[in-house]
Amino acid sequence: PKFKDCIFCCGNNTQIIIGSTPYELNNMEVSLQKDFSKLIIGNHFSVNGCKFWLTGEKNQTIKIGDDCMFSHGIIIRSSDFHSVYNNTDKKVIKIQNHVWICQNVTLLKGTTIPNNCIVGANSLVNKSFSTENAIISGHPAKVRKTDINWDRSIPTDFNNDNL
Numbered sequence: 096p097k098f099k100d101c102i103f104c105c106g107n108n109t110q111i112i113i114g115s116t117p118y119e120l121n122n123m124e125v126s127l128q129k130d131f132s133k134l135i136i137g138n139h140f141s142v143n144g145c146k147f148w149l150t151g152e153k154n155q156t157i158k159i160g161d162d163c164m165f166s167h168g169i170i171i172r173s174s175d176f177h178s179v180y181n182n183t184d185k186k187v188i189k190i191q192n193h194v195w196i197c198q199n200v201t202l203l204k205g206t207t208i209p210n211n212c213i214v215g216a217n218s219l220v221n222k223s224f225s226t227e228n229a230i231i232s233g234h235p236a237k238v239r240k241t242d243i244n245w246d247r248s249i250p251t252d253f254n255n256d257n258l
Contacts (some may be wrong), residue, residue, distance in 0.1 A: 096120050096140075106130055109149075114138035114161070122167065129153045132173070137161035137192070145169040160192035160210070164247060168199035189223075195245050211244050 215232025
């Protein structure tokens with residue numbers, strides 16, 4: 096991928112894996128300050144402004160599937176940055192395939208966004224969701240509408256006849 100105005104800060108034994116994409120990745124800030132943290136991004140990803148913070152705890156992972164589109168003002172945090180935790184599981188942020196995250200969204204540790212979803216602008220996602228093809232929004236976020244999907248085409252160029 097091509098990068099524009101991006102910052103990458105990495106600690107010991109960290110990994111950033113970004114798949115193939117035709118899009119320029121803009122204003123992406125990645126901070127993997129703790130050992131063994133991973134950011135894994137699938138193919139066909141686009142972003143206009145996102146902060147990925149894996150800075151509070153070791154062994155944190157943010158995983159983003161294929162064909163995801165991120166707007167600007169997005170913050171994804173894998174930790175509370177202080178000692179608030181559950182000893183029984185590791186908190187992984189997982190964004191599955193074909194997910195559109197709108198502007199000014201914050202995703203906190205342990206969240207999952209299923210396939211073919213839209214996360215609405217100004218939302219705070221603080222839990223995992225399992226409903227695919229949904230609009231998830233609010234503060235805190237919840238499923239607002241189901242049986243939806245999205246396309247990168249602008250409405251005037253979208254061809255409904257091919258569905």
